Amino acid sequence: MNYDNDWFLSVLTFTPLVGALVMMLIPKADEAFHKAIALAVSGGLFLFGTFYLLTEFDFDNSGEMQFNFDTNWISVINSRYIVGIDGMALPLVLLTLLVVPLCVIYSWNHFPEPANPKAMLILILILETGMIGTFVAEDLILFFVFFEVVLLPMFFMIAVWGGPDRRYASLKFFLYTLFGSALMILAFLSLFFLAEDSAGNSLRTFDIQALTEWGGANLTRTAGLLIFGGMFMGFGIKVPMFPFHTWLPDAHTQAPTVGSVILAAVLLKLGTYGFIRIAIPILPQAAVVWAPWIGLLAVIGIIYGALGCLAQTDMKRLIAFSSVSHMGFVMLGIATLTTFGINAAVFGMVAHGLITGILFFVAGSVKDRYHTLEIKRLGGLLIQAPRMGWILGFATMASLGLPGLAGFWGEFPAILAAYNPANGVSETIFRTYMVIAAVGTVLAAGYLLWLLQRTAFGEPSEEFANDPEIVDANKFEYVAWAPMLVLIVVLGIFPNLIFKTSDAAVEKSLHPCLIAEGDDLAALDCPAVFDVEVAGG
Amino acid sequence: MEITSNWYLILSALLFSIGAIGLLIRRNPLVMFMCVELMLNAVNLSFVAFGDRLGDIAGQVSVFFVLVVAAAEVVVGLALVVAISRRRATTTADDLSVLRG
């Protein structure tokens, strides 16, 4: 089947940018018009994009790159404009397409101070271009550019519309991520110069598919480890992995609601996506050596994030720490380097996006009404705003991994995958991780129920008991939240919607030596690094 | 004892060093100008000595360029000093501290 020369993904990527440009030309005073354009662009793109992707995407060949487009971009460095989408990127693109219009709807009537809908909506649309672009880019430099494009709008969103500590939080976010990207680009460049085929010819390409096919062959061990380390810094800071996570609670706490939602729902996934699209497929041998360390940081993140939650007094900060913990599960799944683990990670990314997105939405609405997120001052949400209280309860249940809801399928298979990691990765170590991660789920249940109990149950505190501002969810909030709630249930009941889509692509992205078994493995003649270690001797 | 071009080169190096050190430690702009002149003339001497040693006229020709340009430079420099001294009584570089630096 021919998937080439398709304009669709470029249209998908750049339509929001075009919308943003149009909005720049319209005077600021015309607020309704701005909202209408932003909604029409992002909503229309969601309807059209989802419809087109679901009908035209060839699910039987979801391992293949589809809707490809490949043309010259910067010829002097042989960097090309290559876009494509496969089963691994598809769920994430759909998630992005969904979240952006919901954010526009949510902020329809209450833009945070200083109210400037024009600027804020323009930033959201630019973000959308950056996010979709990152998921469909198939060239390292193109990926890098899109990966960076999201930084600026996010920085401004926090710096302009953020909370009292926004100056510190916005710069911290920016500096951490840029530091990672700078090392990442060095790693990409080293790949460009060091990649050689078996005949000794330099590949000199940034094409991700070509580099995946090359798969780190003929690269010295040290070079491979260093390059992987550079990428690890770039992606790991974005995820964020312990110990680089400290920017995240600050950014989340200070960011305006939609900023938090986009950050949690999509931005963090750019990092994990980088691991499964670039780092592991291109350098499988280095990945095997790094895997125990990534797994270690992942489980530290799980436990540390959970304990961090228990120490928080601010609702948004608590949700942010729970993100660190949940992304730890995703990273644990990735670190196993197995199809099972990475499929779980893809599912975990989508589930975390939906669940944490809704948690931040609710937290934002609580903040609008109570003007505080201090947990000890809240309480009795179920009495004062019952529907919102139940939605919060539902989201926390989903977040702690209740079977039947989406969160379960992100966490449970990831833990399970750690029982049997890829060839060359120590089973003993990963089984230990598995136990620790399981403890993490218990902690998660603890802090989430604690949160729910302190905020939703009980009597309203005296200061808010008769506050007329505290009303139940309004229609904009319902419209914005309903699709996410529905999806959490649907994906919880039919997890195969995502697993089936991503499986072939995940399998294709992994080096055969990582996942082959028995006779197949013997036939492959794998390098020593993939030698199977039998657990316990 | 025969005086070779090396002697001239050593002299030129000495003059250049004296000029450079003077420029760095003296604080009167006029004296600093004189130090710069000393450095430029050391350069001239060095060009001529090398020109002689290599039998190449380019060394001597260069000196003309240096002389002309140095003259133009001094004119500008003196004009600057005059402009400043009209504004204030003394001219030492240390007094020039309106700008931090």
Added chain:
Amino acid sequence: MDFSAALPVADVVAFNRPAIDWHAASPELILLGFGALLTLVDVIFLDRAKQYTAALAGIGLLVTMVPILTLANDMSETGPRVMFDGAYVIDEFSLIMKAIFILSGYVVILLSTNYIAEGDYWESEYYGLMLSAILGMVVMASSRDLISIFVAFELLSIPSYMLATWKKRSLESNEAGLKYYLMGVFASAIMLYGMSLLFGASGETILTKVNASLSSDPLTGESLSSSTPVLTLAVIFVIVGFAFKVSAAPFHNWAPDTYSGAPIPVTAFLAVASKIAGFVALVQLVFVGFYARADVFQPLMWILAAASMIIGNLIALRQTDIVRLMAYSGVAQAGFILAPLAVAGDVGDQALASIVSYLAIYAAMNLGAFAVILAAARKTGSTSIESMNGLFSYAPGLAVAMTIFMFALAGIPPLGGWFAKFQIFFAVVEQGGTWAIILGVLLAVNSVIALYYYASVARRIWADQAPDGDLTPIRIPPSLGAALVLTVVATLVFGFLPGAVSQFTDVGLIAGG
């Protein structure tokens, strides 16, 4: 010592008039003509000519672009045009640099138009001197001879000393000029001494011949597999002389004082055009003159690059004046531009291409930033960093432009600067040695440090309150507006279509050619 015996008198008498390629020389001649015309117009018409001088200077620059374009058009047929035995060369590199000089000069004139007219300064002389300085730069781009480089260097420096002092009644401006002058002449003396040593060590002044003879001692004929002390000293002196001009650390002390004292358009001129001219000279010396002696210039460039990046960035973090901030950030940027020279011996083509791209993009970003500073200062009357506070609330257009320039300077995609920085990473990683990789990591770390102060400025613009809550909009005169539009467009185009820039900057190695 008997000089007369040493002089080859017969050769001097048999003087052949060198052939002059008038087409190739026409950009310089046109600039010279307009410079003279401006002076004449002023002498003849006195004050009545004032309102036309800026326009005349601008037209002069645009007319100069014509022969540059025709020369570029002919380049594919004729190849490089060489005059005066190789002392003056018109090739792709020199043409693109000339175009950058003239366009930056044009933007500076746009910036100056209202500033100079409203500030009660001398006008015709200002533009006349500006054109002579630009002429010096244009000559510099073609000079491939020690003496031509020196003359071009002085032709651009001497008018700059005067321009920096242009606010005649302001003590700051006088001081700025004097400091610039003293540092400038000191630098030219050092550079000249280096040139005389280089002449002594090689017996040549034309760069290609210097390069050829640097591999063997001209007196003894011995092969110079390792460098002699004299040669090393010569290279160091010449490079240090230009390090002053490009304000590379540790020779940067003059820059912040001069920048903050000089009139803002002149500051833009010094920070952009004059600095680029210094780099052009360095590039020509390194790629044509010393290319055989990478063992000497590479370590020196490594040290200069690393020191400039680190010192410039760390001091920039503490600045409270936006112009001084730009000065120190300029020091750090100089470190970036010097970095490819530290690996030039091994990856010449890529190093050269990266420097040329960087210079082109640097000109657009920096001029744009100064244009915004100038526009903001029209209202606030100050260049303190607080004067940027809340710019977005009363001048959204300026705020967006400044944001673009700040993040372009920081190298955030998709704005112009990213490709410039990327090209430099590319060159450094391509070389791939241990020192190169250390330099690469230094570059990466410094990009992050630099982001801190650039982003702080952006944050002030967007997130802070305007001083005194004064929200009267800024009136932007048309010439300043034109300058802003030009620089914004250039910065965005460089960022989105880096292929378009790199196509022009891929000029090939000029060593030996």
